[in-house]
Amino acid sequence: MVYAKPERRSWAEPFKIKVVEPLKTTSPQQRQQAIREAGYNTFLLRSDDVYIDLLTDSGTNAMSDYQWAGMMLGDEAYAGSKNFYYLEANMRRFYGYRYLVPTHQGRGAEHIISQLLIKSGDCVPGNMYFTTTREHQERAGGSFVDVIIDEAHDPESLHPFKGNVDLQKLADLINKVGAKKIPYICVAATVNMAGGQPISMENLRAVRKLAEQHGIRVILDATRAVENAYFIKLREQGYAGKSVAEILKELCSYTDGATMSGKKDLLVNIGGFLALNDEKLYDEARNMVVVFEGLHTYGGLAGRDMEAMARGMEEMVNEDYLRARIGQVEYLGSKLLDWEIPIVEPIGGHAVFLNAKKILEHIPQEQYPAQALAAEIYLDSGVRTMERGIVSAGRDAATGDQHRPSLELVRVTIPRRVYTQAHMDVTAESILAVYENRKKVRGLKMTYEPKYLRFFQARFEKIPASSRPEHPAGARLETEPR
Numbered sequence: 001m002v003y004a005k006p007e008r009r010s011w012a013e014p015f016k017i018k019v020v021e022p023l024k025t026t027s028p029q030q031r032q033q034a035i036r037e038a039g040y041n042t043f044l045l046r047s048d049d050v051y052i053d054l055l056t057d058s059g060t061n062a063m064s065d066y067q068w069a070g071m072m073l074g075d076e077a078y079a080g081s082k083n084f085y086y087l088e089a090n091m092r093r094f095y096g097y098r099y100l101v102p103t104h105q106g107r108g109a110e111h112i113i114s115q116l117l118i119k120s121g122d123c124v125p126g127n128m129y130f131t132t133t134r135e136h137q138e139r140a141g142g143s144f145v146d147v148i149i150d151e152a153h154d155p156e157s158l159h160p161f162k163g164n165v166d167l168q169k170l171a172d173l174i175n176k177v178g179a180k181k182i183p184y185i186c187v188a189a190t191v192n193m194a195g196g197q198p199i200s201m202e203n204l205r206a207v208r209k210l211a212e213q214h215g216i217r218v219i220l221d222a223t224r225a226v227e228n229a230y231f232i233k234l235r236e237q238g239y240a241g242k243s244v245a246e247i248l249k250e251l252c253s254y255t256d257g258a259t260m261s262g263k264k265d266l267l268v269n270i271g272g273f274l275a276l277n278d279e280k281l282y283d284e285a286r287n288m289v290v291v292f293e294g295l296h297t298y299g300g301l302a303g304r305d306m307e308a309m310a311r312g313m314e315e316m317v318n319e320d321y322l323r324a325r326i327g328q329v330e331y332l333g334s335k336l337l338d339w340e341i342p343i344v345e346p347i348g349g350h351a352v353f354l355n356a357k358k359i360l361e362h363i364p365q366e367q368y369p370a371q372a373l374a375a376e377i378y379l380d381s382g383v384r385t386m387e388r389g390i391v392s393a394g395r396d397a398a399t400g401d402q403h404r405p406s407l408e409l410v411r412v413t414i415p416r417r418v419y420t421q422a423h424m425d426v427t428a429e430s431i432l433a434v435y436e437n438r439k440k441v442r443g444l445k446m447t448y449e450p451k452y453l454r455f456f457q458a459r460f461e462k463i464p465a466s467s468r469p470e471h472p473a474g475a476r477l478e479t480e481p482r
């Protein structure tokens, strides 16, 4: 027998499994009923009806024994918990900001910063919108302006830093509306809605310089900043020899503060924070947090949750862990590419994004192709994914029209340290099965639309096979003007 030698040596997860949670399989009939009852919205499925849950990497991480041990050291004092001081010390150590305001999760921090800095009529430029971030900016009276590079809107562009800000678009906006109308520039690391695409250090440095010239603050969405730092190490000249921890600190050094959902990079199930350098702004944030979240030394969290976040910071910069984390996403994405299934390239940090616009090109965007594709994958195998297209984009706050993003995607999101390579194989094979039957997939009609962040709770019905589409088959909508 002749053995084929592997082209390269494999990596393996730098951990072994100590506790297991059984998974449940369901029959096609059960899934048919479950998805119908969920209004074809994977957010409305019961997790009991899900086999492999790739809805999100948010709060779905597996904690380490070190983190679980820390949970037992929770100091549940109402005020001055020692876990808070440990979290504050580690935030300073790994992110480098001066002040910490804990929040129950990322949107708690987004709420506070938006209320404190945005006035009615302001513009907040950013490298592509994120759902909760934009919602808080609009609630505070601002409007979000997309200043990401054009390549980010093109799923096939191989730009290594598709999260970059287009400096010309930013400069044009400053000239148009004036710096006084721009409370801050909102820069996200590994841009979620673009497909988990990183921003380069060079670009962030340039954003900082431009912002400084106009006296505008830069606020980082640091939710997946560690994964961004890892991409910088891999792809940006001059960073191969630096540690991810050093790169992360440098990234943050070009910004005045950060909102953070700890539920991603920090390897926990709940938590977040707002970090700031400006003492006056921190005082105001510290005052506001007591109204909406809790005292400034717990911000809606138990002491044990703060301990788990603090310990997660120590683990997140471990480069063996990051290689396996990003490697697992790449493993799944590469399989799909081998089968010529259209996905966003380069493969992102936290998820593989299926290009639903291309896969279901017979379904016009107003019949929610990505929503339909996510439902089909669930029906095939019980794998749960998420729509990231026209439903997520919501409506224009001023006109009420639906935003029509050029990216119509299904996000296949990988929780950290949870699933194995075999789960990735099963997932890839399910996506392939749906892909092969794609012509039979039908569009959806929205039957219930909530007012805010509609993707979470909207309901849909399948459009009957006999009914004619509102748009001729294959007709595409104009994409959102950039």
Ligand code: PM9
Pocket: 055, 056, 057, 058, 105, 106, 107, 108, 130, 131, 132, 133, 188, 192, 221, 223, 224, 260, 261, 262, 263, 271, 272
């Ligand atoms: N992200 C995600 O699944 C969970 C909610 S939306 C489905 O990707 C960024 C870049 C995020 C994010 C949450 C938040 C909000 C802010 N910025 O969910 O409030 O990806 O902790 O964070 C989700 P929280």
